[in-house]
Amino acid sequence: MSTATDTPARQTASAGAATSTSENEVVLEDVTKRFGRTTVLESLNLRLAPGELISVLGPSGCGKTTALRILAGFERPTAGRVLVAGQDVTAMPPNRRDIGMVFQAYSLFPNLSVRQNVEYGLRVRRVRAEARRRAAEELLEMCGLGSLGERYPHQLSGGQQQRVALARALAVQPSVLLLDEPLSALDAIVRTQIREEIRRLQQQLGITTMFVTHDQEEALAIADRVAVLNGGVIEQIDVPQAVYQRPASEFVARFVGTVTTLGAEASFTRGALPARLPGPGLDTVFIRPEDLTLVPAADGGCTVVSQVYTGERTVVRAESAEGPTVTTSVSSSEAADLLPGTRVTPHVLAAPALRLPAGAAQRVSP
Numbered sequence: 001m002s003t004a005t006d007t008p009a010r011q012t013a014s015a016g017a018a019t020s021t022s023e024n025e026v027v028l029e030d031v032t033k034r035f036g037r038t039t040v041l042e043s044l045n046l047r048l049a050p051g052e053l054i055s056v057l058g059p060s061g062c063g064k065t066t067a068l069r070i071l072a073g074f075e076r077p078t079a080g081r082v083l084v085a086g087q088d089v090t091a092m093p094p095n096r097r098d099i100g101m102v103f104q105a106y107s108l109f110p111n112l113s114v115r116q117n118v119e120y121g122l123r124v125r126r127v128r129a130e131a132r133r134r135a136a137e138e139l140l141e142m143c144g145l146g147s148l149g150e151r152y153p154h155q156l157s158g159g160q161q162q163r164v165a166l167a168r169a170l171a172v173q174p175s176v177l178l179l180d181e182p183l184s185a186l187d188a189i190v191r192t193q194i195r196e197e198i199r200r201l202q203q204q205l206g207i208t209t210m211f212v213t214h215d216q217e218e219a220l221a222i223a224d225r226v227a228v229l230n231g232g233v234i235e236q237i238d239v240p241q242a243v244y245q246r247p248a249s250e251f252v253a254r255f256v257g258t259v260t261t262l263g264a265e266a267s268f269t270r271g272a273l274p275a276r277l278p279g280p281g282l283d284t285v286f287i288r289p290e291d292l293t294l295v296p297a298a299d300g301g302c303t304v305v306s307q308v309y310t311g312e313r314t315v316v317r318a319e320s321a322e323g324p325t326v327t328t329s330v331s332s333s334e335a336a337d338l339l340p341g342t343r344v345t346p347h348v349l350a351a352p353a354l355r356l357p358a359g360a361a362q363r364v365s366p
């Protein structure tokens with residue numbers, strides 16, 4: 001990964017770019033998109049503050065890429081407007097929108113060297129050769145590619161190719177950066193490295209950014225705010241901690257992280273909780289694994305059924321005869337007390353992440 005964090009090149013480039021992008025608010029206003037009779041986005045409202053990174057998170061087919069393509073200008077909304085820095089760009093073609101993009105597939109020009117790829121946008125804009133070369137040098141340095149300028153895409157690893165794609169997108173100093181699942185093709189370690197690199201550059205350059213992903217951990221880790229999209233509608237938009245700790249709906253509770261769903265008395269907040277399914281007269285509570293512990297008890301209503309060792313933590317699941325599965329995550333050093341077959345009682349340590357009052361019209365499954 002890059003060790004170029006404090007190079008003069010990086011400092012110079014960031015200082016210049018930060019001023020030039022500070023006014024760049026991006027707004028999707030009441031955006032609806034239909035393909036034929038299918039409504040993919042329904043009155044979507046999304047505002048990215050200048051310099052903010054919003055991750056748009058949702059399951060496959062929920063409309064993430066469509067929202068991003070509308071922002072980029074590759075799709076026209078059926079209704080609604082797109083504003084960049086206060087200007088209505090809804091009808092403006094992509095190449096006039098001053099937006100940089102990075103896709104999942106690296107999409108570099110295979111016949112151009114790394115340097116030529118990075119210079120490409122500047123060449124199209126008829127920037128003089130010497131200025132192009134200087135800008136490319138700076139960006140290559142910033143993106144940890146300083147020594148790779150003369151290589152060709154096929155001579156690079158996946159992570160290096162994505163860094164080139166990022167450098168190429170940033171070369172023209174766009175007002176807005178759009179990233180569509182840019183890390184999906186990378187292995188876990190490189191994925192984390194590039195994620196951190198993107199975030200560092202984005203903050204340094206102060207560039208307004210939309211980051212589309214279906215990976216909840218990635219969305220929480222990289223964003224100022226997370227917009228959770230479900231069936232073309234934003235179910236919640238908030239800072240990562242709020243989306244995880246105070247999900248606004250059952251969908252968000254289940255999609256962002258793991259939850260145990262149990263029935264509880266309206267007065268219940270914490271303590272021992274029999275593992276009952278939600279039913280008549282009971283609230284439905286959604287509890288995060290770290291807010292739940294399993295206490296061994298000979299008369300416990302649940303039995304441990306599995307342990308999954310993940311290193312520092314072990315995920316322990318217990319089942320009750322009444323149906324619910326209870327999921328908790330314990331320090332691996334404590335997992336020996338919770339071997340499969342152990343009778344346990346769930347204890348809730350903190351207020352549930354979400355509570356649906358009895359009778360709330362939501363589908364609840366164990």
Ligand SMILES: Nc1ncnc2c1ncn2[C@@H]1O[C@H](COP(=O)(O)OP(=O)(O)OP(=O)(O)O)[C@@H](O)[C@H]1O
Binds near residue numbers: 058059060064065067
């Ligand atoms: N050009 C198109 N014509 C018809 N339907 C389309 C078109 N583009 C997208 N869709 C449909 O719109 C829906 C949303 O697609 P979109 O690519 O925005 O989803 P997504 O959330 O990005 O999913 P994924 O994570 O799988 O890429 C899907 O049902 C898709 O089939």
